[in-house]
Amino acid sequence: MTAATMRGRRTAAGEAHRLLPRPLLVIVTVALCALVLVPILYILLASLNTDVGVAEGQFWPSTFSGTSYTRIWTTADLSSGILNSLLVCGFVAIASALLGTITAYVLVRFMFVGRLTILRGLVGLQSVPDTLMLLPVFVLFSSAGNYLGIAVIGTRWGLFVAYLTFALPFSTWVMVTYLRGLPGELEEAARMDGATTLIILSRIIIPLSLPAIVVSGIFAFLLGWNDVLFASVLTRPETHTAAVALQVFGTTQEGGALPVYSQLMAAALICAVPVVLLYMLFQRYLVGGLTAGGVK
Amino acid sequence: MTDDSVTTRPPRGDTADQPPAGDPAGSGSGPAPRRRGVTERQRPLWLLAPGGVLMTLVILIPLVLAFYISLIDLDQYTLRRWLQAPFIGGQNFVEAFQSGLLHSIWISVSFAVLSTVVTIPLGVAAAIVTQNAYRGRAWVRATFLIPYVLPSFVVATVWRTMLQPDGIVNAWLAKLGVTGGLWLSGPRSYWTLILVEIWAAWPFIYLMALAALQGVDGEVHEASAIDGASWWPKLTHVILPYLRGPVLLACLLATLNHINNFTLPFVLFGAPAPDDVNVMPMLVYVTSFQSLRFGLSAAMAIVSLLLIAIPLFAYLRALRLDVHEDGGRK
Numbered sequence: 001m002t003a004a005t006m007r008g009r010r011t012a013a014g015e016a017h018r019l020l021p022r023p024l025l026v027i028v029t030v031a032l033c034a035l036v037l038v039p040i041l042y043i044l045l046a047s048l049n050t051d052v053g054v055a056e057g058q059f060w061p062s063t064f065s066g067t068s069y070t071r072i073w074t075t076a077d078l079s080s081g082i083l084n085s086l087l088v089c090g091f092v093a094i095a096s097a098l099l100g101t102i103t104a105y106v107l108v109r110f111m112f113v114g115r116l117t118i119l120r121g122l123v124g125l126q127s128v129p130d131t132l133m134l135l136p137v138f139v140l141f142s143s144a145g146n147y148l149g150i151a152v153i154g155t156r157w158g159l160f161v162a163y164l165t166f167a168l169p170f171s172t173w174v175m176v177t178y179l180r181g182l183p184g185e186l187e188e189a190a191r192m193d194g195a196t197t198l199i200i201l202s203r204i205i206i207p208l209s210l211p212a213i214v215v216s217g218i219f220a221f222l223l224g225w226n227d228v229l230f231a232s233v234l235t236r237p238e239t240h241t242a243a244v245a246l247q248v249f250g251t252t253q254e255g256g257a258l259p260v261y262s263q264l265m266a267a268a269l270i271c272a273v274p275v276v277l278l279y280m281l282f283q284r285y286l287v288g289g290l291t292a293g294g295v296k
Numbered sequence: 297m298t299d300d301s302v303t304t305r306p307p308r309g310d311t312a313d314q315p316p317a318g319d320p321a322g323s324g325s326g327p328a329p330r331r332r333g334v335t336e337r338q339r340p341l342w343l344l345a346p347g348g349v350l351m352t353l354v355i356l357i358p359l360v361l362a363f364y365i366s367l368i369d370l371d372q373y374t375l376r377r378w379l380q381a382p383f384i385g386g387q388n389f390v391e392a393f394q395s396g397l398l399h400s401i402w403i404s405v406s407f408a409v410l411s412t413v414v415t416i417p418l419g420v421a422a423a424i425v426t427q428n429a430y431r432g433r434a435w436v437r438a439t440f441l442i443p444y445v446l447p448s449f450v451v452a453t454v455w456r457t458m459l460q461p462d463g464i465v466n467a468w469l470a471k472l473g474v475t476g477g478l479w480l481s482g483p484r485s486y487w488t489l490i491l492v493e494i495w496a497a498w499p500f501i502y503l504m505a506l507a508a509l510q511g512v513d514g515e516v517h518e519a520s521a522i523d524g525a526s527w528w529p530k531l532t533h534v535i536l537p538y539l540r541g542p543v544l545l546a547c548l549l550a551t552l553n554h555i556n557n558f559t560l561p562f563v564l565f566g567a568p569a570p571d572d573v574n575v576m577p578m579l580v581y582v583t584s585f586q587s588l589r590f591g592l593s594a595a596m597a598i599v600s601l602l603l604i605a606i607p608l609f610a611y612l613r614a615l616r617l618d619v620h621e622d623g624g625r626k
Contacts, residue, residue: 017517019424019535021527029425029436032418035495036442042464043454057467103347110339120612125355127552127608131580132597135590136361137354139370139378146376165354172347197340226447228559229577233585243449247563250453254460261457268450279445287441287503 047266054261068266075253075263078270080238081245086274088156088241089224092163097217100171105205107172108179109187119176125169130229133165138233154236162230167220174219178212179205215285218278225275242271366594375590388595397596399571400579401603403486407575408554411493412547418494419501419546420539424531427509444499452563455492456480480565486572489561493554500553504546505539512538548611555604576600 020028046054047068049061073079107115141152141162152158186208187200195203206213224241231241240248246267253260279286365378366388374381426437443451458464459479466476479488512535520530558577561569567586569578580600584593 017514017521018428019527019531020428025425025428028421032422032425033436033439036439039454039458039495040442042458046457046464055462057462057464059464059468099347099350102343106341106343110341112339112341123612123615124608127556127604127611128359129556129577129580129597129600129604130558131577131584132362132594132601133355133358135580135584135594135597136358136365138584139365139375139590140358140361142375143378161354164350165358168347168351169355197343201343222447226449226559228449228562229581232562243447243559246453247449250456250563251566259460261460261463264453264457268453272446272450275445275447279441283438283441 043265043269046262047269049262051258051260051262054265055259068262069270072263072267072270075260076245076249076267077237077240078242078245078249078267081240081242082270084156084235084239085225085242088159088163089221091160092167092224093217093221095160096164096167096171096220097175097213099168100173100175100216100220101206101209101213102201103172104175104179105201107176109184122169122173122176126166126173130166130227134162134230134233137162137165137230141234153234154239156239159231159234159239159241162234163220163224163227167223170223171216171220174216175209175212178209178216182208211285215282218282218286222275222278246271362594363598365591366598368591370589370591370594372588375588381591384591388591389599391592392595392599395592396574396579397599400574400576400596401599403572403574404555404576404600405603407486407490407493407573408551410490411497411554412551414490414494415498415501415550416543416547418498419503420505420536420543422498422502423505423509423539424535426506440499440502442499443496444503446496448496448557448559449563451492451496452560455488455495456564459488481570483572485565485570489564489573489575492564493557493560496560497550497554500550501543501546504542508539508542509535545611545614548607548614552604552607552611555600576603 042059045059045061048064048066049058050063050065050067053061053063107118138153141158144150144152182205187195187204190200190204226243227241228243228247231244232247235241235244249267250264253264367383367385368374368378368381369384369387370378370381422440426433426440460466461476461478465479469476478484516534516538520534525534555575556577557575558581561573561575561578562581565573567578568582569575574582576596577600580593580597583589583596587593
């Protein structure tokens with residue numbers, strides 16, 4: 001969040017700035033909160049219900065129990081899914097945040113031919129359909145098996161490489177928007193004193209932009225964590241991510257005699273926990289990044 | 297577009313006697329050639345190498361390959377030796393248009409536009425009600441973010457469960473005396489997709505509108521208060537015009553995101569999707585990974601890229617202005 005919006009927020013407080021009469025404000029706020037909270041409340045209640053209770057169409061559970069949260073780990077292979085997701089997305093986050101920072105630094109501070117094209121490309125790539133990227137990646141990965149004898153499809157590092165296709169441009173763009181606002185005087189002074197670029201990067205740029213680096217890493221992590229498309233094509237059951245594990249569990253349980261909706265809701269909430277935690281911890285930075293980067 | 301458009305901006309932190317660091321080839325007629333030499337040498341473009349090489353490997357090469365695949369007859373039989381797959385030129389594109397591509401384009405575009413149109417009033421209203429400070433506002437703001445923060449696959453799983461024939465939505469409708477019916481198949485699935493997308497996506501407009509509202513100068517509020525403007529004229533004539541630009545930008549991005557959304561239809565309806573929600577990403581997915589017609593689906597994906605290029609170029613044009621502003625403001 002830039003200093004300008006912070007200032008704007010402070011001055012915008014006060015009576016003269018009231019935008020709506022109070023009753024209307026209350027009505028709109030309550031309506032919007034209900035729109036969000038009623039489904040959320042249902043998920044919470046259903047996850048604390050029994051499978052039978054949810055199947056009967058109860059909103060308020062007749063008996064509260066946490067058994068769904070204990071049984072889900074044996075019903076679905078959620079634990080290995082979460083582990084795979086954490087591993088793959090964790091490495092994606094680190095790799096794209098670091099490479100993104102270095103690339104963004106050069107893109108922001110130095111002019112060269114093709115610079116604008118690269119910047120445009122970084123933004124444009126975020127809107128290239130994932131299906132278009134997945135196809136050639138799939139063909140390349142499967143031909144690596146045929147031509148080189150290396151199995152890539154189904155491995156975690158194959159998924160890691162595939163996730164870089166969208167995490168890397170996004171992290172780089174987040175860093176570009178941040179570094180653009182960083183004054184250059186400090187590094188110019190260091191340069192006058194004879195500091196090399198690597199020293200400037202490691203002593204000045206990286207420490208100063210640490211919050212943004214963390215944010216760009218988190219975004220890269222979330223892009224991977226939220227992905228279903230790549231993971232559903234490029235993994236096999238042992239390397240399923242949390243998203244695919246949940247999706248497979250959701251579709252297979254519907255074929256069963258008694259649907260296990262309560263456990264499904266518990267599983268869905270568990271998959272949301274890391275994301276919600278990250279947002280709670282870094283809310284201010286992440287929301288600022290959302291509007292700066294502009295892409296989910 | 298050349299780099300000249302940005303080289304005119306004052307380079308940050310440069311002392312006055314230095315030539316612009318932005319002079320691309322050092323060919324400018326700036327003074328002090330020795331100084332320029334220093335700037336030149338200290339342009340560490342080699343730092344681009346790690347990111348650049350990786351992006352070339354994982355993005356550029358696949359993108360070029362995607363165009364090539366769309367021109368060859370690649371299916372499960374030729375996949376093992378795809379380099380030898382027969383080159384068939386534009387035939388994949390012809391076949392794509394003969395096999396339901398136009399239908400999917402129509403579904404995708406109408407779904408995306410409808411979703412965006414409905415999310416605008418929701419998002420702007422949410423931004424307006426959280427603009428003025430009051431106790432508990434932080435909680436309201438956090439609540440508004442929930443649908444956006446939740447992963448798409450979680451949102452889709454949850455709504456899929458609630459919209460089952462024996463799910464909670466139909467149970468509530470039955471209490472009201474309404475027969476719910478099927479939400480996840482048949483013609484109604486189209487409206488289900490739009491409703492769930494709206495539920496998940498309106499906070500994005502809210503975030504962008506809120507950022508724009510916070511940028512409105514305090515004097516604007518004070519001036520209209522002194523004029524004695526009541527809330528409605530003030531809102532429509534004073535405040536909302538400030539939101540037009542940012543919200544339009546947000547709409548472009550939101551529409552792009554709707555068109556590209558694969559997770560929501562995939563998890564809500566499964567693959568193959570019902571005909572009424574066979575959006576472009578689903579069509580491409582099913583054609584490639586269930587029918588295993590890779591060449592055909594690459595052609596479809598490229599058509600969808602062209603479709604997206606229209607709002608994308610509009611967005612990039614709008615964003616170019618931002619680059620200049622940021623550079624100038626320093």
